[in-house]
Each structure stands twice: as C-alpha cells, then as structure tokens.
Amino acid sequence: MGAHMPRQLEDHLLTRRSYIEGIVRGYRNSLLTSQAYSNLTQCETIDDVKLQLGPAYGDFLAALPPNPSTSALANKLTEKLVSEFRYLQANATGSLAKFMEYLTYGYMIDNVALLITGTLHERDTRELLERCHPLGWFETMPVLCVATNIEELYNSVLIETPLAPYFKGSLSHQDLDELNIEIVRNTLYKNYLEDFHNWVNTNPDVRGTPTAEVMSEVLEFEADRRSINITLNSFGTELSKADRKKLYPNFGRLHPEGTLMLSRADDVEGVRIAVEGVSDYKTFFDQTGLNQGGGSAVGNMSGGAGGEGKSLEDMFYQKECEISKLAFTRQFTHAVVYAWVKLREQEIRNITWIAECIAQNQKERIGNYISVF
Amino acid sequence: MSGAGARESVFPTRQVLGQMKSKLKGAQTGHDLLKRKSEALTNAISEITRRIDEAKRKMGRVMQIAAFSLAEVTYAVGGGNILYQIQESAKQARFRVRTKQENVSGVFLPAFESFTTEGNNDFGLTGLGKGGQQVQRCRETYARAVETLVELASLQTAFVILDEVIKVVNRRVNAIEHVIIPKTENTIKYINSELDELDREEFYRLKKVSNKKERDAAAADIEREAQKKKDDSSNEEDVDEEGRMQMKDLLGDQDNEDVIF
Numbered sequence: 132m133g134a135h136m137p138r139q140l141e142d143h144l145l146t147r148r149s150y151i152e153g154i155v156r157g158y159r160n161s162l163l164t165s166q167a168y169s170n171l172t173q174c175e176t177i178d179d180v181k182l183q184l185g186p187a188y189g190d191f192l193a194a195l196p197p198n199p200s201t202s203a204l205a206n207k208l209t210e211k212l213v214s215e216f217r218y219l220q221a222n223a224t225g226s227l228a229k230f231m232e233y234l235t236y237g238y239m240i241d242n243v244a245l246l247i248t249g250t251l252h253e254r255d256t257r258e259l260l261e262r263c264h265p266l267g268w269f270e271t272m273p274v275l276c277v278a279t280n281i282e283e284l285y286n287s288v289l290i291e292t293p294l295a296p297y298f299k300g301s302l303s304h305q306d307l308d309e310l311n312i313e314i315v316r317n318t319l320y321k322n323y324l325e326d327f328h329n330w331v332n333t334n335p336d337v338r339g340t341p342t343a344e345v346m347s348e349v350l351e352f353e354a355d356r357r358s359i360n361i362t363l364n365s366f367g368t369e370l371s372k373a374d375r376k377k378l379y380p381n382f383g384r385l386h387p388e389g390t391l392m393l394s395r396a397d398d399v400e401g402v403r404i405a406v407e408g409v410s411d412y413k414t415f416f417d418q419t420g421l422n423q424g425g426g427s428a429v430g431n432m433s434g435g436a437g438g439e440g441k442s443l444e445d446m447f448y449q450k451e452c453e454i455s456k457l458a459f460t461r462q463f464t465h466a467v468v469y470a471w472v473k474l475r476e477q478e479i480r481n482i483t484w485i486a487e488c489i490a491q492n493q494k495e496r497i498g499n500y501i502s503v504f
Numbered sequence: 505m506s507g508a509g510a511r512e513s514v515f516p517t518r519q520v521l522g523q524m525k526s527k528l529k530g531a532q533t534g535h536d537l538l539k540r541k542s543e544a545l546t547n548a549i550s551e552i553t554r555r556i557d558e559a560k561r562k563m564g565r566v567m568q569i570a571a572f573s574l575a576e577v578t579y580a581v582g583g584g585n586i587l588y589q590i591q592e593s594a595k596q597a598r599f600r601v602r603t604k605q606e607n608v609s610g611v612f613l614p615a616f617e618s619f620t621t622e623g624n625n626d627f628g629l630t631g632l633g634k635g636g637q638q639v640q641r642c643r644e645t646y647a648r649a650v651e652t653l654v655e656l657a658s659l660q661t662a663f664v665i666l667d668e669v670i671k672v673v674n675r676r677v678n679a680i681e682h683v684i685i686p687k688t689e690n691t692i693k694y695i696n697s698e699l700d701e702l703d704r705e706e707f708y709r710l711k712k713v714s715n716k717k718e719r720d721a722a723a724a725d726i727e728r729e730a731q732k733k734k735d736d737s738s739n740e741e742d743v744d745e746e747g748r749m750q751m752k753d754l755l756g757d758q759d760n761e762d763v764i765f
Binding site for chain 2: 205244254262313316320356364370378444487488492496
C-alpha cells in the first residue's frame with residue numbers, strides 16, 4: 132500500500148484483504164490431513180469414502196447416489212473447490228482480483244484447447260461446454276461455440292477471451308489447423324506462464340511484496356516442471372527439437388542454460404545432465420533412479436514396487452505441495468490463494484486415486500497419494 | 505416279414521442284395537470314420553474350452569490392469585478431458601485384425617490375428633505438458649488388453665463353429681448307427697428270406713415235377729410189365745406150336761430184328 136493513501140483507506144483495504152486471507156486460511160485448515168487420508172485408505176467401499184469425507188465436504192456429497200462412480204465423486208469435489216473459489220473471487224478487489232483472474236487463465240487454456248479440438252473435428256462444440264473446467268469458464272465462452280470453422284474460432288478467441296495476448300504473435304489461425312493441439316496448448320501455456328511471471332514482478336501493487344517472492348518461486352518451478360515434462364514426453368514423437376525449444380518458458384531456474392541443454396537432450400540421461408545444475412531436480416532424478424537409465428520409470432507410480440518407487444511426476448507434485456504449504460507461512464500475500472487451489476486440486480486427485488483403488492480393488496498401490504499436512 | 509424294422513422298398517433280387525451288402529459295408533466304414541472325426545473334434549473342442557478358460561482369466565487380469573492404468577492417467581492429468589482429446593485425435597486404427605483359416609479335422613475355423621500398424625501414432629503428443637508417459641503406457645496396456653480380447657474372440661468363434669460341427673457329425677453318426685445300418689441289415693435279411701422263399705418254392709416245384717415224372721415213369725413201367733405179361737401168356741399158348749420157334753429163337757431176342765448186313 133502506498134504511503135500516499137489515506138490511513139483509513141489503507142486500513143480498509145487491509146481489512147478487505149485480511150478477510151479473504153482469513154477465509155483462505157480457514158479453507159486450508161479444512162484440507163485433509165495425513166490422519167484423514169489414512170482413514171480413507173481403510174475404507175472398503177466408495178460409500179465409506181463418502182462417509183469419511185462427510186465432515187470436509189458435507190453438503191456437496193449429499194446429492195451423490197449410493198456407491199457413486201469415482202468420476203462423479205471427483206466432480207462433486209471439484210464443485211466445492213469452484214464454489215469456494217467463486218466466493219473468494221467475488222470478494223476480491225484490486226490486484227487480488229487480477230491475480231485470481233490469472234489463476235483461471237490456465238484452465239481457460241485447457242477449455243479453449245478442448246473447443247479447438249471439437250471445432251477441428253467438426254463436433255457440436257455446445258456439448259463440449261459441460262466438459263470444460265468450471266474454473267476456466269468465462270462469460271463469453273458459449274460465443275466460441277458459434278464458430279464453425281477454425282478461422283472464425285480464432286477470431287472470436289482473439290476478440291472474446293482474455294487469452295488473446297497469448298495467441299497473438301505466436302499462433303495464427305493456420306497454426307491451429309496444422310499444429311498438433313498439444314503444441315498449441317503448450318505454446319499458450321508458456322505464454323501464460325511468462326505473462327503471469329512478468330505480472331507478479333512488475334505490477335506496482337504486487338512487485339516487491341511477499342506475493343512476488345512466493346509466486347516467482349512457484350511459477351519458476353512450474354516452468355521448469357513443464358520444460359522437463361515436455362522434454363521427457365517428446366522422446367519418440369515427431370516433435371522436433373527446434374519446436375520443442377519453443378515450448379520452454381523463458382524463465383525459471385533452468386533458464387537459460389538448463390533449457391538450452393534440455394532442448395538438445397536426446398534421452399532421459401540428457402535431461403538428467405541438463406537439470407543437474409539445480410539441486411532439487413537433481414535429487415528428484417536421483418531418487419527416481421532415472422540415472423540408471425530406466426526410461427520406463429518416468430511416469431507416475433511406475434515400477435509397481437509399491438510406495439518406495441516414486442516417479443518423477445510424483446516428485447513434482449510433492450514439491451508443488453511443499454511450496455504451496457510454505458506459502459501459508461507468509462503474511463499478506465495473494466500466493467496463499469494459489470497455494471490453496473493447488474493443494475485442493477492435489478487433494479481431489481488424492482481422493483480420486485484412493486476411491487479408484489478401492490473401486491478397482493487394487494489396494495496395494497493405495498498409498499501413492501501425496502499428503503503434506 | 506423278416507424283422508419288424510423298417511426296410512428299403514426294393515425288389516428282392518440277388519443284384520439288389522449285392523447292392524445292399526456293399527451299402528452296408530459303406531455305411532459301416534463311414535460310421536467308423538465319422539466316429540473318429542467326432543472324437544477328434546471333441547478333443548479339439550475340449551482343448552479350445554481350456555484355452556477359452558485361460559484367455560478369460562487372462563482377460564480379467566489384463567482388463568483390470570488396463571482400467572487401473574486409466575485411473576493413473578486421470579490422476580496424472582487431473583481431469584477427464586484428456587479422454588475426449590484422445591478420442592478426437594485418433595484418426596487411423598493402429599491396432600488391426602486380420603482373419604485366416606485353420607483346418608481342424610476338415611473343419612475350417614476362422615482365426616483372428618491382431619497386428620499393429622507401425623508408425624501410426626496419432627496422439628503421441630497427448631499429455632505433453634503432463635501425464636504424457638502415463639497416456640502412452642495406458643495405451644500399451646489397453647493394446648495388450650485388446651490383444652487378449654481378439655484372442656478370446658477367435659477362440660469363441662472356433663468354439664461355436666466346432667460345437668455346431670460336432671452336433672452335425674454326431675447326428676450323422678447316430679443316424680448311420682441307428683437308422684441306416686439297421687435298415688440296410690433289415691433289407692438284406694428281407695432279401696435273403698425272400699430269396700430263400702423263392703428257393704424253397706423252386707425246390708418244391710422241382711420236387712413236384714420229379715414226383716410227377718416218377719409217377720409217370722412208374723405208370724409206364726406198369727404198362728410195360730402188363731404188356732410183357734401179355735406177351736408171355738401169348739407165348740405160352742403157342743408153346744407147342746411154337747416150341748420149334750422157341751428152340752429156334754434160343755437167344756430170346758425174337759423181338760430183335762435180325763441184323764441184316
């Protein structure tokens with residue numbers, strides 16, 4: 132808050148922000164603890180899971196039929212996240228409102244990518260609207276369904292969505308047609324991450340605050356994670372190294388040397404060497420045993436050797452959760468909202484995983500969830 | 505009639521008897537062959553049943569793993585939209601099936617053979633940002649699952665066809681065993697009895713004829729005897745006057761004409 136602001140107003144704003152922060156911290160406290168998770172893993176049926184989730188999710192699960200499918204369960208859990216997010220968003224003002232908008236852009240990218248896929252294959256995109264992630268919903272999204280060809284869609288995306296800057300300059304409407312949708316999605320995501328990073332570090336309200344500090348760390352981690360994942364996942368596909376390089380965000384702890392080396396990597400070993408400069412990632416690679424050349428162990432929960440063989444993606448999720456957890460140690464920062472959303476998403480994934488394990492009777496891998504509290 | 509069973513309506517002749525005998529022989533050979541075929545097919549079907557059992561158990565396991573790997577994908581990607589994207593980006597079948605025929609004891613069984621077309625990787629980039637590895641692994645798991653399904657389909661088809669064929673063969677075996685062979689045997693018996701009958705009739709007739717002949721011959725003898733007697737008596741009357749003649753005809757062959765050279 133600038134010194135030029137009247138004292139009263141500053142207090143008022145602080146109260147406003149404290150209110151939201153308080154709410155978020157309250158939400159954080161309702162996240163499931165290790166104890167709750169271990170209770171969940173003891174369940175025999177989905178109904179038991181539902182019962183265990185009662186205190187945390189209460190009303191949202193009430194409408195579920197007995198023994199619901201795991202996807203129905205996940206939908207309800209997401210619903211709660213969305214409704215809480217909406218409540219925060221409604222109360223947010225100033226830079227926090229903008230911050231929260233930024234949070235939704237990531238989901239918007241997924242939604243737009245979905246609509247592009249639908250339009251490309253000449254499906255009725257209206258049916259796709261309900262498949263879209265509710266956090267990535269924007270008012271003008273139904274307008275995109277009017278478009279029947281990719282050029283119209285491109286134009287309406289440019290006009291109607293906040294994503295326009297991410298399209299402009301890096302993608303043309305021919306690109307949408309010709310490039311693989313995954314490349315489009317990752318290009319957008321890269322632009323989004325860069326923009327977000329730029330915003331937290333330059334916005335006068337945010338710059339220099341704990342928000343900028345925490346969010347820089349989070350976003351840098353996210354950028355590195357994407358770079359590493361893209362590299363690992365592109366082995367054996369038609370994605371060329373030059374195209375791959377374009378998908379790496381231009382910041383992060385790996386940038387620029389690490390990303391340069393990543394862009395040249397041919398195999399898992401190459402990736403390992405590229406990330407060696409950052410001790411965290413090096414540890415991940417060492418722990419997953421990738422340096423022994425086991426290329427198959429990249430995916431999450433691979434190996435089937437139970438809980439000990441954590442995969443790289445597990446490590447990333449774990450790290451993300453830890454960063455998010457640490458964010459709550461800071462005061463007066465927007466980053467708690469981000470951290471809460473991420474933790475909540477992980478929680479939904481965890482519950483879905485546990486429910487899936489129970490439903491499919493595969494209890495031996497049930498412990499693969501990630502819990503930080 | 506000989507035998508109460510049914511018989512073919514034929515004329516009881518020796519020629520037909522020959523035909524019937526060869527028919528019986530043919531039927532017996534056919535019966536043996538079919539019986540053996542039926543046994544071979546039964547063996548084959550029990551083998552197939554065993555393999556179906558195995559394949560079904562395997563399918564159970566594989567499908568479970570596959571469903572679980574899908575759960576892994578959902579966990580890694582954190583949403584269901586990936587499924588839609590994969591559905592849409594699959595343009596060409598990568599996993600294909602061709603059929604060929606197998607010959608089991610003269611029965612043609614279609615066998616399905618699965619193969620993957622190389623270099624067809626429609627959604628290789630799916631999950632590039634996160635979860636790509638899982639998607640690929642899930643695909644491999646499902647490919648294996650579908651392979652098992654194809655194997656099972658092939659076995660099931662073979663089972664159904666073999667079952668049908670076995671039924672037909674068994675029906676034929678039974679038909680030959682219980683209908684054709686008894687019928688032919690009956691016919692042969694019938695023909696034999698008819699032929700015997702004819703023989704007996706013939707014999708009787710011949711006997712009759714010979715009796716008659718004998719009787720005729722006896723009558724003729726008697727007549728001749730009578731004639732002789734008559735001749736003798738007339739000779740005795742003429743003994744005196746014909747003593748000389750008798751002396752003269754010492755050889756007693758007065759009936760015989762003198763041979764005049």
